[in-house]
Amino acid sequence: MDPQFWHDKWHQNNIGFHDAKVNSMLATYFPTVISKSPVRVFVPLCGKTRDIKWLLDQGYSVVASELSEVAVMALFSDLGIDPEIVADGSVRRYSAPLIDVFVGDIFELIPHQIGPIDAVYDRAALVALPRNLRNRFGPHVHDLTRGATQLLLSFEYDQSLMAGPPFSVKGHEISRIYGQFYRIEPVSRSMPIDSFNGRLSQSSGSERTVWHLHK
Numbered sequence: 001m002d003p004q005f006w007h008d009k010w011h012q013n014n015i016g017f018h019d020a021k022v023n024s025m026l027a028t029y030f031p032t033v034i035s036k037s038p039v040r041v042f043v044p045l046c047g048k049t050r051d052i053k054w055l056l057d058q059g060y061s062v063v064a065s066e067l068s069e070v071a072v073m074a075l076f077s078d079l080g081i082d083p084e085i086v087a088d089g090s091v092r093r094y095s096a097p098l099i100d101v102f103v104g105d106i107f108e109l110i111p112h113q114i115g116p117i118d119a120v121y122d123r124a125a126l127v128a129l130p131r132n133l134r135n136r137f138g139p140h141v142h143d144l145t146r147g148a149t150q151l152l153l154s155f156e157y158d159q160s161l162m163a164g165p166p167f168s169v170k171g172h173e174i175s176r177i178y179g180q181f182y183r184i185e186p187v188s189r190s191m192p193i194d195s196f197n198g199r200l201s202q203s204s205g206s207e208r209t210v211w212h213l214h215k
């Protein structure tokens, strides 16, 4: 899954993963698993998610990472915020009070750039990546955020029924990637609310899962 795959999706507005509403799992579980306040939240592979507005509205500050400048311009337009844009190493940083979004490859980011992080919110980030990139992504996010606690939203389904993304990332895979760093607690398990444009039927046994990763 090379960067062009995602750039093409954004340029063609082929973004079925984008949800016009705030993710209900975020609103339900983030406040229960993230206790420390004030909290600076890292949102990897953020797209133009409405979840960032929810986090800001709750009083959290947000640091995010996204490959596509199209996505990030749309994110700030939706927020009604005019960001300052500066070059920062090999990426560009879009900044405004309480929010910094790094535009470019997340694997180019270093901890010093994103600063201290209290929590990570992963929705459609780990599951967006094929196995070889998941193997790099997990340790990288851990190192970038210096082991900050995570709320991780995943999907489980029979991978032979649908080509990702989103990929099926089951509990044992999360343990394989993150088990060396975190204790991994299951938080919830439910039926997905969409069928990924009809690619997965209701009877496929697919589930959306929520995990809390912590030290």
Ligand SMILES: C[S@@+](CC[C@H](N)C(=O)[O-])C[C@H]1O[C@@H](n2cnc3c(N)ncnc32)[C@H](O)[C@@H]1O
Binding pocket: 006, 007, 017, 018, 019, 044, 045, 046, 047, 048, 049, 065, 066, 067, 068, 071, 104, 105, 106, 107, 123, 124, 125, 128, 165
């Ligand atoms: C499935 S989308 C999810 C977006 C968002 N989390 C959401 O819930 O709507 C995955 C996003 O990751 C971005 N992405 C993919 N590879 C990336 C990378 N190496 N660095 C930063 N962003 C990346 C894509 O451009 C895309 O917007």
